[in-house]
Amino acid sequence: MSLIKQDDRITVDTFLEGIWRENPVFVMMLGMCPVLAVTNSAVNALAMGLATAFVLVASSLLVSLFRNLIPSEVRIATYIVIISTFVTIVDYTMQALSQEVYNALGAFIQLIVVNCIILGRAEACASRNKPLKSMVNAAGMGLGFTLALLCLGVVREILGSGSLFGLPLFGEQFQPWVVMVLPPGGFLVLGGWLLFFEWLKTRKQSLAEGVTHG
């Protein structure tokens, strides 16, 4: 019975799910395009993460509010309209806040519309859960995405530009590792992080086995 009936309770896991166990970048491998493209500095990564998180939370709320009214035949079209509305709002807001960051992120702000994390959340979570639970879950996912982008952005900026959030770290004699801010650097750093998380997981598993058997 409990398998069929949706669980309405909001637990800590509803929020934490997106940050760790189902992290959209490091576990689900979704939204790779902005992950690799705009993480060449920590500021860009943060702005992109927050923009995506806002769209995620706001569209989850609307989709969840209308979930019983939307006929299933047109649900994807409806979700896309809702998502693109919030992306346009982010687009204008970001231009009003900082022209510099807006120019740096370029087309990737508009491309949040087709970010599969958001459509995925609308389909898998918001269309089946109550508004508050959907929003909590979406906030977790958004935060998880932002943290993942920051993981990449911080490493790439330190290695590739010798600075963090635009502040120089090493002084004049530092020779930046330019490839890190170029597209290949995105793949290298992402690979490094995935390796690290996989190592953590394997270690945790072998420790757990050690406890049961030993």
Place this chain on the structure above:
Amino acid sequence: MSGRNSTAMIATLGFVTALSGFLIVTVFQATKPAIEENKRLAIQKTVLEVIKGATADKHFIINEKGELREAVPGMKGINVYAGYDAQGKLVGVAAEGSAQGYSGAVDTIYAYTPACECITGIKVIKQTETPGLGDKVITDKNFVANFDKLEAKVNAAGDALANAIVAVKHGAKQHPWEIDAISGATISSKAIAKGLNGSAQEVLPKVVPLLPQIEGAKP
């Protein structure tokens, strides 16, 4: 059954798009003044930086007939920004240049100084060139030094430049109208030269006869 179904679909989509339209218009109206102010400030800051010694600026538009007009929003024509020093004397004129670079348009604002008939500064306002390589057109001191005094004389007929501005291979600069390219960022260097040449060929012959008028219109 199917009739009721399609009514529901149309109603849902209609409602959602109406809501979407309402939200977007609200945000657009709310952010419009801030966005326009941001753009204006960015251009003004660049103009005052690029025209050395300028403390005040004024935005003009040269219309199709080649007449000088003070800029008002919505007016079409060539944008020209005049820079004046503290005494109100015209020190330079700035205009916009744009060309395709390695990975997108490279938009620049450059300063023309009437006293030496040369380009005396350039600022890149928008570029998407490769960080660390193509963006050297902003950071490389030797490259930026090209624009300390780059010749841009208008020819005798007054319809084009006497010598086209071109980028040459690093270290091969011989004439005062040539730009010494950055080795490793030739395409980006050429984009700057192309944008500069394209704009200067068109704008400067129109600006030069209007200089007394611009001088007289000081703020």
